[in-house]
Amino acid sequence: MKIGIVGLGVIGGSFAEALQSAGYQNIYGIDHNQETLDTAVNMGIIKEGFLTGDSILPELDLTIMALYPKTAVKFIQANHDFFKDGSILMDTTGIKETFMAEMATVLPENIEVVYTHPMAGRENRGIAYAQGSVFQGANFLITPTEANHEDTLKKIEGLATEIGFGKVNRVSASFHDQMISFTSQLPHAIAISLMNSDHEKRETGKFTGDSYPELTRIAKINEDLWSELFIDNKTYLLQSIQDFEIQLNLIKEAIKTDDREQLKALFRRSTANRLKLEAGMDERKRKK
Amino acid sequence: MKIGIVGLGVIGGSFAEALQSAGYQNIYGIDHNQETLDTAVNMGIIKEGFLTGDSILPELDLTIMALYPKTAVKFIQANHDFFKDGSILMDTTGIKETFMAEMATVLPENIEVVYTHPMAGRENRGIAYAQGSVFQGANFLITPTEANHEDTLKKIEGLATEIGFGKVNRVSASFHDQMISFTSQLPHAIAISLMNSDHEKRETGKFTGDSYPELTRIAKINEDLWSELFIDNKTYLLQSIQDFEIQLNLIKEAIKTDDREQLKALFRRSTANRLKLEAGMDERKRKK
Numbered sequence: 001m002k003i004g005i006v007g008l009g010v011i012g013g014s015f016a017e018a019l020q021s022a023g024y025q026n027i028y029g030i031d032h033n034q035e036t037l038d039t040a041v042n043m044g045i046i047k048e049g050f051l052t053g054d055s056i057l058p059e060l061d062l063t064i065m066a067l068y069p070k071t072a073v074k075f076i077q078a079n080h081d082f083f084k085d086g087s088i089l090m091d092t093t094g095i096k097e098t099f100m101a102e103m104a105t106v107l108p109e110n111i112e113v114v115y116t117h118p119m120a121g122r123e124n125r126g127i128a129y130a131q132g133s134v135f136q137g138a139n140f141l142i143t144p145t146e147a148n149h150e151d152t153l154k155k156i157e158g159l160a161t162e163i164g165f166g167k168v169n170r171v172s173a174s175f176h177d178q179m180i181s182f183t184s185q186l187p188h189a190i191a192i193s194l195m196n197s198d199h200e201k202r203e204t205g206k207f208t209g210d211s212y213p214e215l216t217r218i219a220k221i222n223e224d225l226w227s228e229l230f231i232d233n234k235t236y237l238l239q240s241i242q243d244f245e246i247q248l249n250l251i252k253e254a255i256k257t258d259d260r261e262q263l264k265a266l267f268r269r270s271t272a273n274r275l276k277l278e279a280g281m282d283e284r285k286r287k288k
Numbered sequence: 289m290k291i292g293i294v295g296l297g298v299i300g301g302s303f304a305e306a307l308q309s310a311g312y313q314n315i316y317g318i319d320h321n322q323e324t325l326d327t328a329v330n331m332g333i334i335k336e337g338f339l340t341g342d343s344i345l346p347e348l349d350l351t352i353m354a355l356y357p358k359t360a361v362k363f364i365q366a367n368h369d370f371f372k373d374g375s376i377l378m379d380t381t382g383i384k385e386t387f388m389a390e391m392a393t394v395l396p397e398n399i400e401v402v403y404t405h406p407m408a409g410r411e412n413r414g415i416a417y418a419q420g421s422v423f424q425g426a427n428f429l430i431t432p433t434e435a436n437h438e439d440t441l442k443k444i445e446g447l448a449t450e451i452g453f454g455k456v457n458r459v460s461a462s463f464h465d466q467m468i469s470f471t472s473q474l475p476h477a478i479a480i481s482l483m484n485s486d487h488e489k490r491e492t493g494k495f496t497g498d499s500y501p502e503l504t505r506i507a508k509i510n511e512d513l514w515s516e517l518f519i520d521n522k523t524y525l526l527q528s529i530q531d532f533e534i535q536l537n538l539i540k541e542a543i544k545t546d547d548r549e550q551l552k553a554l555f556r557r558s559t560a561n562r563l564k565l566e567a568g569m570d571e572r573k574r575k576k
Contacts, residue, residue, distance in 0.1 A: 273483045
């Protein structure tokens with residue numbers, strides 16, 4: 001099986017490394033940056049690199065596309081006629097509903113696309129930060145379409161498990177986007193707002209324990225990618241922000257009115273919710 | 289020098305261990321729980337344990353108090369007459385302005401109190417989670433009073449450095465509380481609100497990467513301690529929450545109006561701010 005990876009950034013590069021570690025030999029890279037391709041060849045994670053898709057796409061049985069949403073659509077438009085008949089295109093973008101609708105208008109008819117979301121992003125970008133181990137035990141989501149065949153989905157699920165993903169699940173595109181707005185985009189919006197609400201010229205680093213550094217790690221953010229994700233998922237993200245604000249307002253009101261019992265009730269609830277989340281995390285680890 | 293630690297929870301226990309590791313021999317514990325005292329003796333981090341202060345306080349040259357604010361005030365009231373003449377009392381609570389005002393009304397005149405904040409809390413409570421290594425490289429703040437002598441402050445600063453703290457700084461009580469509302473209490477309020485804004489019965493664990501687990505670690509919270517801290521520091525905390533809300537609203541507005549350039553500007557700012565914080569973190573590590 002010949003596998004191509006389009007976009008050798010931190011995600012694409014990690015896929016190349018994970019596949020190579022899992023024993024796959026024929027992995028090819030497509031990237032607009034020659035230096036990135038050379039690096040990937042030197043790292044031994046791709047066999048050969050290509051600046052365009054025309055010569056290699058016709059040979060690929062599986063094409064893994066690790067591009068920003070808008071770039072992904074443009075890539076398909078530019079390479080519409082080059083895909084191998086009956087080959088699989090695996091998408092990895094972090095939003096689905098609007099993106100899949102846009103993709104549907106440009107996809108060639110001779111391939112089957114599987115929409116996935118490997119939940120292992122990193123705040124650093126570029127192949128230098130690629131490492132297959134980030135997928136170990138991570139969540140892998142598939143948002144199937146009516147055009148998908150069961151054996152194709154099984155093949156991709158098998159591949160995900162083979163390269164180390166923990167839980168592999170199928171969900172609807174809309175539920176995916178709703179959940180992702182809560183577990184991924186909202187935390188980023190929060191981290192950015194926390195970081196930006198610091199006052200100028202305070203030596204904040206003198207006053208930090210673990211909480212502030214931990215809650216702001218993801219405030220270092222790829223602005224090109226995430227501005228797309230935020231706006232493309234605006235409906236769900238605005239709802240998740242609102243849900244969060246309702247809870248923050250409960251804390252504010254309790255503080256204002258010295259309502260210690262209400263604060264304690266909110267803290268007990270968050271503690272219970274967190275313990276429930278941790279129990280699931282342990283379960284995932286046990287399954288590894 | 290005989291040192292006593294009042295309250296062998298996660299902070300007091302960590303002090304006992306850190307002092308013991310630094311070579312101090314005569315460390316005594318005071319705690320209302322006999323089991324905790326026995327554990328500390330068995331761990332070898334205190335020489336002897338006491339349920340009350342009356343018999344041991346008169347012998348102590350340094351008393352480290354690791355209690356919740358209200359409990360600390362009650363402890364001083366109950367043990368007013370037992371402190372050794374000229375001994376030092378080191379406080380470790382996480383808020384200062386209101387607490388110090390309350391303490392001033394109950395302190396005995398024959399001791400010198402040094403108000404400190406060792407910034408190394410943990411989401412877990414109790415002696416079982418005590419470990420001196422949590423202080424390694426951590427921030428240590430002192431909020432001096434007019435009654436403090438320079439040599440006493442130097443002694444406490446030296447002790448803090450000796451047991452592993454990184455940056456040791458003196459600040460005013462009001463600036464301490466303002467900064468702590470931002471770097472500690474606001475992150476906790478955020479983590480709790482994020483955790484509590486999840487909808488019931490969603491299998492959220494299937495949809496998480498690193499961000500959500502990381503931003504909610506501190507949503508597991510000691511409700512007795514933190515409800516005190518939130519309410520006692522309400523003025524600064526409400527201001528910090530408002531500063532945060534202003535930034536979150538900027539993101540919301542940019543999403544609503546599809547203003548990608550504004551989003552990118554906010555993301556670039558948070559990235560720059562985070563890199564500045566990380567540079568300070570590295571500096572601290574270099575100094576170790």
